[in-house]
Amino acid sequence: MTLQNLSKILDKYDQKLGSSSLGRFELLKGLPFYNWQNPQDTRTLNHIIGLPQKNGQYYPLFDYEQLVFDTLQNHKQIWIKKATGLGITEFIVRYMAWLCFREEHSLSGNQMCIVTGPRIELAITLIDRMKDLFHSGKMLNHRTIFDTKETVIELNGVHIEAYPSHHLDAMRGLTNVTFIYLDEADFFPPGQQQDARDVSERYIAKSNPWIVMVSTPNAPEGLFEKIEREPEGTCLYKRLFLDYTYGLDRIYTTEEIEKAKASPSFEREYNLKYLGKVGNVFHTLDIEAAICTHQEAQEMMNWSTSMMIGRSMGIDVAWGDTSKFAIVITQFRNRKVEVFYAESFEKPQMNYIINHIMQLKHRHHCTKIYVDGANPEVIRELKSRIGEYHDYYGRLTEEQIWGLRSSNSWQIIPVNFQKRHREMLQWTYTLLSKRFIKIHPTLQKLIVSLRKATISDDWKLDKQQTSHSDTFDSFRLALCNYELPKQSA
Numbered sequence: 002m003t004l005q006n007l008s009k010i011l012d013k014y015d016q017k018l019g020s021s022s023l024g025r026f027e028l029l030k031g032l033p034f035y036n037w038q039n040p041q042d043t044r045t046l047n048h049i050i051g052l053p054q055k056n057g058q059y060y061p062l063f064d065y066e067q068l069v070f071d072t073l074q075n076h077k078q079i080w081i082k083k084a085t086g087l088g089i090t091e092f093i094v095r096y097m098a099w100l101c102f103r104e105e106h107s108l109s110g111n112q113m114c115i116v117t118g119p120r121i122e123l124a125i126t127l128i129d130r131m132k133d134l135f136h137s138g139k140m141l142n143h144r145t146i147f148d149t150k151e152t153v154i155e156l157n158g159v160h161i162e163a164y165p166s167h168h169l170d171a172m173r174g175l176t177n178v179t180f181i182y183l184d185e186a187d188f189f190p191p192g193q194q195q196d197a198r199d200v201s202e203r204y205i206a207k208s209n210p211w212i213v214m215v216s217t218p219n220a221p222e223g224l225f226e227k228i229e230r231e232p233e234g235t236c237l238y239k240r241l242f243l244d245y246t247y248g249l250d251r252i253y254t255t256e257e258i259e260k261a262k263a264s265p266s267f268e269r270e271y272n273l274k275y276l277g278k279v280g281n282v283f284h285t286l287d288i289e290a291a292i293c294t295h296q297e298a299q300e301m302m303n304w305s306t307s308m309m310i311g312r313s314m315g316i317d318v319a320w321g322d323t324s325k326f327a328i329v330i331t332q333f334r335n336r337k338v339e340v341f342y343a344e345s346f347e348k349p350q351m352n353y354i355i356n357h358i359m360q361l362k363h364r365h366h367c368t369k370i371y372v373d374g375a376n377p378e379v380i381r382e383l384k385s386r387i388g389e390y391h392d393y394y395g396r397l398t399e400e401q402i403w404g405l406r407s408s409n410s411w412q413i414i415p416v417n418f419q420k421r422h423r424e425m426l427q428w429t430y431t432l433l434s435k436r437f438i439k440i441h442p443t444l445q446k447l448i449v450s451l452r453k454a455t456i457s458d459d460w461k462l463d464k465q466q467t468s469h470s471d472t473f474d475s476f477r478l479a480l481c482n483y484e485l486p487k488q489s490a
């Protein structure tokens with residue numbers, strides 16, 4: 002059917018129904034969503050409301066959308082990690098609209114919920130997008146037909162409402178919820194991610210709705226990574242991974258992707274990596290240069306217990322809920338600082354962690370251990386285990402202790418983090434940008450912390466923005482051991 006023919010049909014229809022746009026909704030009832038076998042078939046909801054557009058051009062629905070469509074037929078809970086701009090928001094909004102018209106009144110009286118990020122504008126935008134579906138294509142341009150509030154649309158008796166993620170109380174206690182769509186859920190603020198998930202999943206027992214959770218990946222250890230790590234047998238969600246390759250020569254041109262590859266956020270935005278926002282301290286190229294090859298990593302490990310070279314350990318102490326106890330070990334070899342160990346521990350027992358540190362110290366012959374000086378209990382314990390004089394408080398000034406950091410007088414060295422954090426960060430920057438650092442490729446937490454490291458002002462690390470800041474802190478502590486080789490300084 003040509004668009005002209007379709008217009009004629011609609012015009013006739015209008016005459017019959019007194020040109021009411023409500024009448025035009027009648028046309029949508031019972032239509033198939035899309036004819037995947039024959040995309041030329043225009044008797045589908047997507048043709049009647051108008052195919053999706055980009056840059057003024059109409060596009061068909063793509064094979065990866067058929068994959069999502071088929072998955073929705075067989076699963077009620079779906080998790081989609083996707084590249085940006087694939088058109089998934091558009092697709093889900095269309096799918097929800099289709100469900101409302103699929104069968105005469107079958108969902109009338111039901112509710113659908115859309116959960117967006119915390120700003121109310123996001124909720125309004127999504128509902129606007131849904132309303133716009135009925136203002137394009139062959140539908141009449143009657144904005145007034147939606148006389149509901151900005152975050153609500155009623156379609157064929159179905160109440161669809163968008164809720165910002167900080168306002169989920171209003172989404173509790175609804176009846177007959179048939180569809181919940183969480184859009185860009187990995188970008189909800191950390192405190193609201195779990196809440197959104199809990200509120201949604203509580204409806205499974207009540208009305209078993211579709212729960213469709215969609216996002217490009219954000220930071221490590223967020224909602225999406227947690228769900229991704231859940232074992233296949235127990236994860237509620239059918240998981241789909243749609244990286245940029247699905248959209249190549251469909252929604253993206255090769256040129257667009259080549260251009261996007263130049264951006265430091267490409268891996269997160271298009272290639273499904275949890276990198277969070279790229280930080281503003283270290284250059285991506287310097288970080289990439291620091292990550293060593295498989296062969297270099299093997300050699301690094303072969304040397305990691307040799308007594309011929311010096312090693313340092315950095316310890317960031319933490320016992321509580323909000324941060325982790327982190328340990329990093331480095332060694333100096335081939336005029337490079339090599340990092341081969343970086344681990345963090347959640348709420349460790351004091352005894353356990355001290356024993357662990359001592360084992361690491363002995364195995365790798367660490368001759369220097371730098372500890373955040375705000376933790377005298379750990380420093381005293383470590384010093385007493387190796388028989389080092391530990392009654393230093395009040396006898397040496399902070400300046401004197403700092404001056405000892407690369408001397409051989411002490412093995413366990415307290416560092417006044419509060420006072421020295423900028424110097425240590427600048428020193429880390431110098432070593433990394435001068436390419437004196439080599440990092441074992443498996444130390445993902447450390448690598449991610451470098452990628453994300455963000456300073457707010459005056460070289461102060463922004464811990465909210467930086468992932469694994471505890472690992473990063475123990476890394477900069479371990480680097481207190483080093484000075485630039487003379488000829489390169």
Ligand SMILES: Nc1ncnc2c1ncn2[C@@H]1O[C@H](COP(=O)(O)OP(=O)(O)OP(=O)(O)O)[C@@H](O)[C@H]1O
Pocket residue numbers: 053054055060061062063066083084085086087088089090091092217252
């Ligand atoms: N086949 C298609 N399916 C969906 N959207 C399409 C299609 N073809 C073109 N588009 C257009 O692509 C644009 C991008 O869509 P959308 O915002 O839904 O992407 P997204 O995957 O949600 O990306 P984002 O990461 O920005 O949220 C929209 O303007 C939409 O109309």
Ligand SMILES: [Mg+2]
Pocket residue numbers: 089090091184
């Ligand atoms: Mg989207």
